[in-house]
Amino acid sequence: MAEDEGITVKKSENFSEWYIQAIIKSEFFDYGDISGTTIFRPEGYFIWERIHDYVDSLFKEAGVTNTYFPLLIPKKFLEKEKEHIEGFSPEVAWVTKAGQSKLEEELAIRPTSETIMYPAFSRWIRSWRDLPYRYNQWNNVIRWEFKHPTPLLRNREFLWNEGHSVFADEESANLEKDQILGIYEKTITDLLCLKGIKGQKTESEKFAGGLASFSFEFLLPDGKTVQGPDFHHDGTNFAKAFDITFLNREGEKTYVYQNTYAISTRMIGVLLAVHGDDKGLVVPPGLSRYEVVIVPIFNEKTKGEVLEYAFKIRDELRVKFRVYLDDRVEYTPGWKYNHWELKGIPVRIEIGAREVKSSKLTYVRRDTMEKGTLNATDVGNEIGNIIEMINANLLKRSTEFLYSHIKKTNEITQIRDIIAQGNIVQVHWCGSSACEDKIKEVSGGKSTNIPFDSSAGPDSICINCGNKAKFVVNFGRSY
Amino acid sequence: MAEDEGITVKKSENFSEWYIQAIIKSEFFDYGDISGTTIFRPEGYFIWERIHDYVDSLFKEAGVTNTYFPLLIPKKFLEKEKEHIEGFSPEVAWVTKAGQSKLEEELAIRPTSETIMYPAFSRWIRSWRDLPYRYNQWNNVIRWEFKHPTPLLRNREFLWNEGHSVFADEESANLEKDQILGIYEKTITDLLCLKGIKGQKTESEKFAGGLASFSFEFLLPDGKTVQGPDFHHDGTNFAKAFDITFLNREGEKTYVYQNTYAISTRMIGVLLAVHGDDKGLVVPPGLSRYEVVIVPIFNEKTKGEVLEYAFKIRDELRVKFRVYLDDRVEYTPGWKYNHWELKGIPVRIEIGAREVKSSKLTYVRRDTMEKGTLNATDVGNEIGNIIEMINANLLKRSTEFLYSHIKKTNEITQIRDIIAQGNIVQVHWCGSSACEDKIKEVSGGKSTNIPFDSSAGPDSICINCGNKAKFVVNFGRSY
Numbered sequence: 013m014a015e016d017e018g019i020t021v022k023k024s025e026n027f028s029e030w031y032i033q034a035i036i037k038s039e040f041f042d043y044g045d046i047s048g049t050t051i052f053r054p055e056g057y058f059i060w061e062r063i064h065d066y067v068d069s070l071f072k073e074a075g076v077t078n079t080y081f082p083l084l085i086p087k088k089f090l091e092k093e094k095e096h097i098e099g100f101s102p103e104v105a106w107v108t109k110a111g112q113s114k115l116e117e118e119l120a121i122r123p124t125s126e127t128i129m130y131p132a133f134s135r136w137i138r139s140w141r142d143l144p145y146r147y148n149q150w151n152n153v154i155r156w157e158f159k160h161p162t163p164l165l166r167n168r169e170f171l172w173n174e175g176h177s178v179f180a181d182e183e184s185a186n187l188e189k190d191q192i193l194g195i196y197e198k199t200i201t202d203l204l205c206l207k208g209i210k211g212q213k214t215e216s217e218k219f220a221g222g223l224a225s226f227s228f229e230f231l232l233p234d235g236k237t238v239q240g241p242d243f244h245h246d247g248t249n250f251a252k253a254f255d256i257t258f259l260n261r262e263g264e265k266t267y268v269y270q271n272t273y274a275i276s277t278r279m280i281g282v283l284l285a286v287h288g289d290d291k292g293l294v295v296p297p298g299l300s301r302y303e304v305v306i307v308p309i310f311n312e313k314t315k316g317e318v319l320e321y322a323f324k325i326r327d328e329l330r331v332k333f334r335v336y337l338d339d340r341v342e343y344t345p346g347w348k349y350n351h352w353e354l355k356g357i358p359v360r361i362e363i364g365a366r367e368v369k370s371s372k373l374t375y376v377r378r379d380t381m382e383k384g385t386l387n388a389t390d391v392g393n394e395i396g397n398i399i400e401m402i403n404a405n406l407l408k409r410s411t412e413f414l415y416s417h418i419k420k421t422n423e424i425t426q427i428r429d430i431i432a433q434g435n436i437v438q439v440h441w442c443g444s445s446a447c448e449d450k451i452k453e454v455s456g457g458k459s460t461n462i463p464f465d466s467s468a469g470p471d472s473i474c475i476n477c478g479n480k481a482k483f484v485v486n487f488g489r490s491y
Numbered sequence: 492m493a494e495d496e497g498i499t500v501k502k503s504e505n506f507s508e509w510y511i512q513a514i515i516k517s518e519f520f521d522y523g524d525i526s527g528t529t530i531f532r533p534e535g536y537f538i539w540e541r542i543h544d545y546v547d548s549l550f551k552e553a554g555v556t557n558t559y560f561p562l563l564i565p566k567k568f569l570e571k572e573k574e575h576i577e578g579f580s581p582e583v584a585w586v587t588k589a590g591q592s593k594l595e596e597e598l599a600i601r602p603t604s605e606t607i608m609y610p611a612f613s614r615w616i617r618s619w620r621d622l623p624y625r626y627n628q629w630n631n632v633i634r635w636e637f638k639h640p641t642p643l644l645r646n647r648e649f650l651w652n653e654g655h656s657v658f659a660d661e662e663s664a665n666l667e668k669d670q671i672l673g674i675y676e677k678t679i680t681d682l683l684c685l686k687g688i689k690g691q692k693t694e695s696e697k698f699a700g701g702l703a704s705f706s707f708e709f710l711l712p713d714g715k716t717v718q719g720p721d722f723h724h725d726g727t728n729f730a731k732a733f734d735i736t737f738l739n740r741e742g743e744k745t746y747v748y749q750n751t752y753a754i755s756t757r758m759i760g761v762l763l764a765v766h767g768d769d770k771g772l773v774v775p776p777g778l779s780r781y782e783v784v785i786v787p788i789f790n791e792k793t794k795g796e797v798l799e800y801a802f803k804i805r806d807e808l809r810v811k812f813r814v815y816l817d818d819r820v821e822y823t824p825g826w827k828y829n830h831w832e833l834k835g836i837p838v839r840i841e842i843g844a845r846e847v848k849s850s851k852l853t854y855v856r857r858d859t860m861e862k863g864t865l866n867a868t869d870v871g872n873e874i875g876n877i878i879e880m881i882n883a884n885l886l887k888r889s890t891e892f893l894y895s896h897i898k899k900t901n902e903i904t905q906i907r908d909i910i911a912q913g914n915i916v917q918v919h920w921c922g923s924s925a926c927e928d929k930i931k932e933v934s935g936g937k938s939t940n941i942p943f944d945s946s947a948g949p950d951s952i953c954i955n956c957g958n959k960a961k962f963v964v965n966f967g968r969s970y
Contacts, residue, residue, distance in 0.1 A: 052559035080531035110635035156589035
């Protein structure tokens with residue numbers, strides 16, 4: 013499809029149409045045949061492989077080990093934790109038949125794996141010697157949402173990590189939070205080149221079955237918020253529902269403390285939505301199948317010298333970078349520029365007879381479309397510097413975009429307009445769910461989180477009831 | 492459970508009970524709550540991660556890229572290729588409900604992904620410029636078998652790679668076979684330390700919907716055969732069913748040629764079954780979470796010097812190896828020996844006051860249980876050599892086991908007994924399915940494959956009909 017046409021709408025004028033065209037015409041993704049499912053084509057899946065590898069190696073350094081539990085969950089297990097089943101049952105895909113036979117018990121495709129893992133934890137854990145468990149799995153889950161689906165951002169099937177930890181005491185469980193949120197933050201910042209708002213979810217927005225939830229929240233160009241990676245303290249809730257106990261050093265039967273955490277393929281949608289422009293995707297260098305594409309420009313007469321020089325540059329660069337020399341003769345240089353711009357390749361190098369003669373290269377940065385020349389003598393370091401500048405610029409742009417759209421107000425009457433204009437609104441709040449419900453109703457959105465980097469001053473008052481404010485909390489329209 | 496007891500049966504006396512005890516008491520795997528599903532605990536899943544990483548990097552070197560297609564397949568797609576649906580439909584798990592709503596169309600959980608991938612291939616592929624596709628995905632599939640399940644070996648859910656290639660012509664499609672079978676063979680030999688029989692499946696045993704299938708076949712200690720990694724030429728079968736065509740260089744509409752290939756978690760069952768012994772698992776070094784475990788032996792007086800020395804050795808070894816110093820005080824050295832033997836750790840190092848004094852180490856090889864001493868001065872290389880010897884010995888043992896159980900005969904009356912005694916039987920065959928059916932009936936098993944390394948001599952005759960033999964073919968009882 014890339015051959016046929018570029019993107020036909022402006023990102024600023026019609027974000028949702030731009031988003032679909034950008035991810036599909038780039039050939040990174042496609043609609044699955046069932047509504048709400050998405051096909052990950054090679055360059056799209058490459059992004060997830062890079063996120064997987066990066067996060068997985070940080071998890072392993074931190075002492076987390078991977079496991080795999082079955083896809084299907086017996087209905088009776090899913091029903092064991094009351095809030096959990098209430099939260100998930102409307103979205104569960106049910107297997108009721110195998111071959112021609114009706115199953116005796118309906119089986120849920122995991123929407124998340126607590127209820128298939130914890131019966132096993134209950135069998136396995138006997139003594140304080142067995143703890144902690146710091147387990148994780150990378151898998152696919154299904155949540156059959158009935159809202160309007162959007163590829164990656166609101167998908168019925170998605171890929172994720174789900175971390176499941178078991179500790180002997182609350183203190184150890186609490187310590188894990190900063191470590192895991194730190195891993196996610198490093199990934200978001202260094203690899204995805206994104207800025208998110210780190211904070212705690214309110215009671216009404218926390219994980220179904222958990223005690224306290226923490227999240228990174230993102231803002232998309234259309235002014236909608238998206239929840240990114242999250243972390244949940246489950247306390248002893250699931251331990252009690254699934255009877256997960258151990259004998260402590262004193263020989264007493266004790267309930268375990270649990271945490272869970274996740275990052276999903278939804279983040280691919282977020283980063284592509286935030287970084288892209290009217291020409292198509294802008295992929296951060298660490299996530300791009302190629303960091304550099306070389307386009308040679310030649311005629312019959314210059315072909316030999318141009319290609320020789322281009323191959324030499326390619327060979328030098330590929331020691332350090334993922335690089336592709338696009339020497340296909342069936343396409344023109346201009347077609348190739350459009351092609352690789354649509355796919356968001358960070359750096360394009362153009363090599364023609366002029367570059368050969370001067371021992372220089374022409375390059376174009378995808379993030380800014382700035383063009384420059386550089387010496388061929390130190391091309392590895394030069395390109396390395398450019399890539400670092402791209403990383404820094406993408407992070408800077410996404411940070412500025414986010415912070416310029418967080419608007420504070422003390423007037424409840426302004427909330428709706430601020431959000432409708434594509435912002436996150438930040439207000440003071442007493443912490444009561446009655447007030448949250450009221451603000452939610454007025455806002456037309458919902459609370460995203462209580463940001464860690466803001467706190468209610470001693471004299472601040474709740475925007476709804478006027479009582480002393482406990483928190484600063486953000487509201488937005490969400491995906 | 493490892494604390495409670497070791498394995499209570501001998502492998503040679505009761506293989507199936509031994510197998511279950513070995514993989515469960517080692518805490519590598521456990522039964523899932525739904526019959527036919529298996530839980531991969533950390534050390535068990537580690538084996539799959541290593542196989543995944545090894546195969547995946549060889550695939551990437553060969554030019555294969557990863558993708559992800561949805562889990563659920565609309566019924567109408569699954570039905571498009573007649574032989575394919577006949578082969579798979581008895582084993583399909585069907586999703587019929589989401590939340591409280593009955594779905595309009597039943598959705599299959601993928602038993603394999605041809606029928607969800609190829610409609611997309613049909614949309615995407617337009618021109619010879621788009622080919623080849625060399626796509627792969629690592630995922631989970633469900634085949635709801637009604638035979639008696641065995642963890643890993645006959646599982647209703649398993650993990651695998653599924654490679655799906657699309658070529659413009661038959662010759663290119665044919666060339667891929669040796670490359671992919673070579674990757675699997677290298678993995679089986681170098682990483683799994685196993686020997687398999689490489690060959691072609693007969694017409695009646697080939698992949699449902701394919702033209703020709705190739706496989707590695709393995710023999711388990713109980714005399715049953717298991718099919719390992721396979722490769723299928725699909726020709727234009729699926730191209731015709733799914734209308735996958737392209738315009739060739741002459742502008743003519745042409746059907747594509749396709750291949751598929753897979754290696755699954757079943758291989759973990761095979762390697763653990765073949766290598767293990769009465770003490771428990773024997774894990775090949777490349778697949779073991781720890782290659783070396785150090786057990787310090789000390790009393791109150793020697794504790795300081797022994798641990799200091801043990802930590803020094805640990806730090807030296809961990810530059811090259813995955814090593815664990817088991818300095819837990821709540822367990823005795825004897826308990827630790829049993830514990831790590833059950834888990835099949837390739838090398839145990841024992842360090843006591845005597846070792847400290849002599850600047851030596853005592854080691855025990857898990858594959859042979861041979862004990863020896865080595866100098867602490869060059870411990871990295873010494874252990875490296877021992878690990879190489881373990882790899883070579885495991886491969887040698889599994890090769891000898893396999894070849895000593897391949898029995899040739901020209902007497903059809905002997906086939907049943909040979910197989911019943913735990914062997915693969917190798918016979919000459921004319922190639923007709925009537926004769927294959929007859930041999931199958933007599934044998935009590937079925938054909939495994941037509942080995943590449945044997946061929947029918949010019950004067951050889953079919954064991955059933957007495958006509959000229961075209962092939963040498965193996966029969967066995969299979970899982």
